[in-house]
Amino acid sequence: MLRTTPEEITERVVASFETAPERLREIMGALVRHLHAFAADVALTPEEWSAAIASLTATGRITDERRQEFILWSDALGLSMFVDAIAHDLPVGATESTVLGPFFVPNSPLREYGAGIAARAGGDPAWVYGRVRSIDGQPIADAELDVWQNGDDRLYAVQSPDAPEEHLRGRFKTRADGTYAFLGVRPVPYQIPSDGPVGRMLAACGRHSWRPAHIHLIVRATGYRTLTTHVFDSTSEYLDSDAVFAVKPSLLRTFVARRPDDPETPAAVEGVWYSVENDLVLTPGEPDEPFEGDAIDQDTR
Numbered sequence: 343m344l345r346t347t348p349e350e351i352t353e354r355v356v357a358s359f360e361t362a363p364e365r366l367r368e369i370m371g372a373l374v375r376h377l378h379a380f381a382a383d384v385a386l387t388p389e390e391w392s393a394a395i396a397s398l399t400a401t402g403r404i405t406d407e408r409r410q411e412f413i414l415w416s417d418a419l420g421l422s423m424f425v426d427a428i429a430h431d432l433p434v435g436a437t438e439s440t441v442l443g444p445f446f447v448p449n450s451p452l453r454e455y456g457a458g459i460a461a462r463a464g465g466d467p468a469w470v471y472g473r474v475r476s477i478d479g480q481p482i483a484d485a486e487l488d489v490w491q492n493g494d495d496r497l498y499a500v501q502s503p504d505a506p507e508e509h510l511r512g513r514f515k516t517r518a519d520g521t522y523a524f525l526g527v528r529p530v531p532y533q534i535p536s537d538g539p540v541g542r543m544l545a546a547c548g549r550h551s552w553r554p555a556h557i558h559l560i561v562r563a564t565g566y567r568t569l570t571t572h573v574f575d576s577t578s579e580y581l582d583s584d585a586v587f588a589v590k591p592s593l594l595r596t597f598v599a600r601r602p603d604d605p606e607t608p609a610a611v612e613g614v615w616y617s618v619e620n621d622l623v624l625t626p627g628e629p630d631e632p633f634e635g636d637a638i639d640q641d642t643r
């Protein structure tokens with residue numbers, strides 16, 4: 343009797359996708375080949391296979407509208423950054439992209455130029471400002487910045503049951519000269535959620551779960567590619583060992599300490615505050631998806 347080899351199993355599975363639509367056939371075929379090659383490489387045991395299934399099951403159980411453990415896996419394994427890097431091969435001069443992360447919540451409130459995003463006190467105020475422009479230097483009016491960040495308790499509003507939903511997030515439009523500004527708080531390093539399967543993997547591997555201090559931004563503008571990025575505090579801890587590998591040196595910015603008697607102190611601010619200048623350079627192209635105000639701006643111009 344002929345014996346069945348592992349290679350024959352792989353070929354049989356790959357062949358089962360022959361009738362699938364082209365792209366799906368390509369993806370499923372490559373997935374099976376790599377998955378089987380991975381199992382062969384490490385000589386995966388049935389016990390290790392069971393542990394992986396248990397971990398995936400726990401990942402599903404802990405995931406809900408407020409907790410996305412699957413994205414956390416992708417982030418902690420560097421897949422999110424890798425996919426972003428191959429999808430956004432942006433030209434030199436354009437602001438670099440980085441991960442979306444698991445804490446983005448769509449439909450943040452639209453706020454006025456310079457408005458605060460903190461719904462409650464805590465942390466050092468940070469005036470974030472700059473200009474959105476095209477790679478050719480032209481300012482971009484009516485671009486939309488969608489910003490979110492953590493507070494001095496290290497948490498995003500979605501992680502904190504008692505925080506108002508709109509705490510530390512908002513959308514802002516650029517003015518005619520491409521400028522934008524908002525009053526956030528100086529971000530602090532935080533740990534990615536470590537009470538689930540991803541945290542257990544990090545602990546087992548001797549990795550820490552910290553991310554350096556940053557503010558998230560998505561920038562959308564008609565006629566430009568959507569940019570998902572961060573502003574990193576250039577003095578933060580963990581810039582060299584971000585748990586999700588999202589740091590790019592070009593995204594580091596200086597948070598400048600300002601005195602309360604500084605003539606530029608924003609109206610709502612008392613005590614020491616910080617300012618951080620962050621210009622954003624977009625690449626001409628199509629936005630990922632239409633955004634609120636996009637069509638309206640076109641019609642009324």
Ligand SMILES: [Fe+2]
Binds near residue numbers: 556
């Ligand atoms: Fe974050």
